[in-house]
Amino acid sequence: MKQITGVLGTDPRTIDGRSIPQLLLDRARSFPNDTFLQKKHFGLWKPLSWAESLNMVSRYTYGLAALGVEPGDCVALVSENIIEGFVAEYAVLCRGALFTAMYPDMIASEMEHILRDSGARVVFAEDQEQVDKALTLIDKVETLEWIVYFDDRGMWEYDHPQVLSIEELESRGEGLHAQNPEQFEQVASGIAVHDVAVISYTSGTTGLPKGALLSHEFVLDSGYRLMDAFKVKHGHEYLSYISQAWAAEQICGIALGVLAPMVVSFAEKPETVPDDLRELAPEFLLFTPRQWEMMASGLQANMFDAHPLVRRLYDWALETGKLHRDAPGLGSRVKMALAEVLVLAGVRDNLGLKRANAPLSAGSGLAEEIFTYFHAIGIPLRNLYGASESGLVAAHWQGTFNPRTMGQLLPVDPTIGAPVIAEVTVAGELLLSGGAKFSGYHNNPDASAESFNEASQFQTGDAIRITDAGDMMFLDRVKDLRTLAGGHVYPPQFLENNLRSSPFIKDAVIIGDENYDRVTALINIDAEICGRYAERHSLGFGTFAELSQLPAVVDQIAETIAGVNQMLDAPSRVASFACLPKELDPDDAELTRSRKLRRNVIYERYAKAITALYGDEDLCDLEVVVKYQDGRESVVRSMVTIKRMENPDG
Amino acid sequence: MSNTVLSAKNLHLTFGAITAVDDISLQVKPGKICAVIGPNGAGKSSLLNCLSGFYKPSSGSVAFEGEDITGLPPFRRAEMGMARTFQGNQTYQSMTVRENILSGFHSQMRSGLLGGLLYWGRVQQENAHFINLAEEIIEFLELEQLRNTIVGELGYGLRKRIDLGRALGLNPKILIMDEPMAGMNTEEKGDLARFILDIRDARNIPVILVEHDMEVVMDISDEVTVIDWGKVISSGPPDAVRNDPKVISAYLGGDVA
Numbered sequence: 051m052k053q054i055t056g057v058l059g060t061d062p063r064t065i066d067g068r069s070i071p072q073l074l075l076d077r078a079r080s081f082p083n084d085t086f087l088q089k090k091h092f093g094l095w096k097p098l099s100w101a102e103s104l105n106m107v108s109r110y111t112y113g114l115a116a117l118g119v120e121p122g123d124c125v126a127l128v129s130e131n132i133i134e135g136f137v138a139e140y141a142v143l144c145r146g147a148l149f150t151a152m153y154p155d156m157i158a159s160e161m162e163h164i165l166r167d168s169g170a171r172v173v174f175a176e177d178q179e180q181v182d183k184a185l186t187l188i189d190k191v192e193t194l195e196w197i198v199y200f201d202d203r204g205m206w207e208y209d210h211p212q213v214l215s216i217e218e219l220e221s222r223g224e225g226l227h228a229q230n231p232e233q234f235e236q237v238a239s240g241i242a243v244h245d246v247a248v249i250s251y252t253s254g255t256t257g258l259p260k261g262a263l264l265s266h267e268f269v270l271d272s273g274y275r276l277m278d279a280f281k282v283k284h285g286h287e288y289l290s291y292i293s294q295a296w297a298a299e300q301i302c303g304i305a306l307g308v309l310a311p312m313v314v315s316f317a318e319k320p321e322t323v324p325d326d327l328r329e330l331a332p333e334f335l336l337f338t339p340r341q342w343e344m345m346a347s348g349l350q351a352n353m354f355d356a357h358p359l360v361r362r363l364y365d366w367a368l369e370t371g372k373l374h375r376d377a378p379g380l381g382s383r384v385k386m387a388l389a390e391v392l393v394l395a396g397v398r399d400n401l402g403l404k405r406a407n408a409p410l411s412a413g414s415g416l417a418e419e420i421f422t423y424f425h426a427i428g429i430p431l432r433n434l435y436g437a438s439e440s441g442l443v444a445a446h447w448q449g450t451f452n453p454r455t456m457g458q459l460l461p462v463d464p465t466i467g468a469p470v471i472a473e474v475t476v477a478g479e480l481l482l483s484g485g486a487k488f489s490g491y492h493n494n495p496d497a498s499a500e501s502f503n504e505a506s507q508f509q510t511g512d513a514i515r516i517t518d519a520g521d522m523m524f525l526d527r528v529k530d531l532r533t534l535a536g537g538h539v540y541p542p543q544f545l546e547n548n549l550r551s552s553p554f555i556k557d558a559v560i561i562g563d564e565n566y567d568r569v570t571a572l573i574n575i576d577a578e579i580c581g582r583y584a585e586r587h588s589l590g591f592g593t594f595a596e597l598s599q600l601p602a603v604v605d606q607i608a609e610t611i612a613g614v615n616q617m618l619d620a621p622s623r624v625a626s627f628a629c630l631p632k633e634l635d636p637d638d639a640e641l642t643r644s645r646k647l648r649r650n651v652i653y654e655r656y657a658k659a660i661t662a663l664y665g666d667e668d669l670c671d672l673e674v675v676v677k678y679q680d681g682r683e684s685v686v687r688s689m690v691t692i693k694r695m696e697n698p699d700g
Numbered sequence: 701m702s703n704t705v706l707s708a709k710n711l712h713l714t715f716g717a718i719t720a721v722d723d724i725s726l727q728v729k730p731g732k733i734c735a736v737i738g739p740n741g742a743g744k745s746s747l748l749n750c751l752s753g754f755y756k757p758s759s760g761s762v763a764f765e766g767e768d769i770t771g772l773p774p775f776r777r778a779e780m781g782m783a784r785t786f787q788g789n790q791t792y793q794s795m796t797v798r799e800n801i802l803s804g805f806h807s808q809m810r811s812g813l814l815g816g817l818l819y820w821g822r823v824q825q826e827n828a829h830f831i832n833l834a835e836e837i838i839e840f841l842e843l844e845q846l847r848n849t850i851v852g853e854l855g856y857g858l859r860k861r862i863d864l865g866r867a868l869g870l871n872p873k874i875l876i877m878d879e880p881m882a883g884m885n886t887e888e889k890g891d892l893a894r895f896i897l898d899i900r901d902a903r904n905i906p907v908i909l910v911e912h913d914m915e916v917v918m919d920i921s922d923e924v925t926v927i928d929w930g931k932v933i934s935s936g937p938p939d940a941v942r943n944d945p946k947v948i949s950a951y952l953g954g955d956v957a
Binding site: 091092093203204206207318 | 848898
């Protein structure tokens, strides 16, 4: 069992017992004329000061109150990131109600579950498309009473008694405001930091999405962790791009927006994000790995169209950047300065990342290639690890950037409590304690209880390895781990995924469970790449079977495996492997049509090779029946090399 | 204001011995989309040209908002609020999307060459005013991400949309569109159909549409006029026209029993 303890933050902008509405009121009092929110409209940035923003929040809040929304009720939102969506959320929170958001591309049936489970009485819908979806649910979901829309385009003909525009909502609130002008501030300033603010629905890859209850304290603490770790300054620019339905935006946009406070900007529409990003050049931004990949591939696609000379200059600068990161020296420093001036500074400017000192990637793993690519062009991309239930846990913030890890434990707000303590159980699961605590799931006491163990540590369900440098390395979900005969738990999918990312390997089958004492692998080589490799080394081969057993190819695979082995502790490493003499094929039922491994079939067909992997022989005489598409069968017989990794423990 | 925006009475147009338009009358009511359809060579474009003033009818009259405009040249009609888009593409290829749409406002701009060169107070204000109007159209046609893109780099469907944006720059009281969907793929057609409906509903501009694509016409039009050999053979709401045996015969050929 391994345990590490994080640190407490030192930034003086602590939460200090204030909820999001209280912080909003405080900031508006302290900086009434500074910009808080801004949106782009008609091609120009239109800023809203803190005073104006608060006024807009207040108008929405009175409108909600006029519709009968009481503290403790729930209000939902389905929209792209627009300024009105943010204001609506602050208004819901200031009313003391719970807020939940849905992804704008959700279909009505997905929305139905969330609306029903959260018991939302009002749904804010961005435009006609979202209103149409919500209208199909208004009679089905008993609690849903009102649909309020922001964009009136296409809404001219709608005449439904429960559908109103945001202007109508505001005007309904006017009377209440006149009657009781103190109400807004009274209610808002009474919202406590421990109150639940948001129901954030998990992605629900297994079963229906569960609503994680996030308190003000919880999202603000995670916001503080980012602010302290990445030195987010008062007035830093942030482009709101990831959905409010994702807990990450609750932390980065909604909470950190009022805590730092930042200038939160909204793109004109999703398609204009690249242009808007460039104009803003935000200091702080969080994208998903997919979005980073798209940015990198967009840039590469543009370079394909560039003049050959430009392209060569770019390649040179990229190479220089990479070399300088890996092994800085006097020579590389001079070349780097030149590359900066000629290429890299311009590239960063074009991507809108010239001021980005905390560009973050979160959500899932980012390919190492993409990570090093951004570092080569001088963008200090960092991984961020967290979940709706655990908040933000770790990130690269202490100056080291190991792309294979998720970085170090983040610093906790000292007014919230103890630093985060991360502990990895024998079974490989990460347990967390410290910082603001998760409030459980909505309408789901069983799941809430299960998320904590007896020692009231949060059970993440993630298999994490803590490296010697103190970095968190994500291996797998715990349920996907396997146990060896000796009781050692290891991550087979982590091995398979990392092996597969080598160009030489098309598929890898990791073997090793309760019946075996070691981890071994069957490798399906990539015929094309290995073929070219053999040609370049003037090695002759006739068939796939021959290619797969060429000593040079086997050595190459061994080298790849050794690299992946380095990432894991000794008993989890691949001890021996064999290259399959034929490709895994859906026609032979070894793969599904979507190229997923059919393990049972593979184990059965290659049983002899598997036995050999755990034996002492260096060769295995293997016979495999191959089925052709016309139904004929033939037997492929070959001598398969059993390669044992040298010193797998070293 | 009368109940008819544009009306044509007994229009005739002959080229030598050929009668292109033979006694056609047409009325466009406020807030309606009127489609003119017919086989190739039926005289649809000739009719449009008579309405917008490119051809002078041999006899008959055209009235716009109750006023006889039969003798007016096209640019005068444009100033009165008749906008038109043409077959094919009429954009400025080397200018940006926004500049193209701004060019639609030229008949409303008052600054002269000297003022433009000096770019003094009133000219600046006028510039800002029209940029704002152009941005409204850009938003309406959902072109925000392309506002600074050179039009020549864009696909055909988008260029047609910009063409439409420029026509909207005239702040028209009626919009005449000559085969706007020709050469578009299904998705582009769907987009444009939606914009035409929005022009009617949000901007309250009646539209005269000459179109080949029957499906689109039947979907979005309020009134359909079918012409063949220069004559109106049927007119009315889409459903009535669709089932009219004369129309079926004109499109499919042969006699109708």
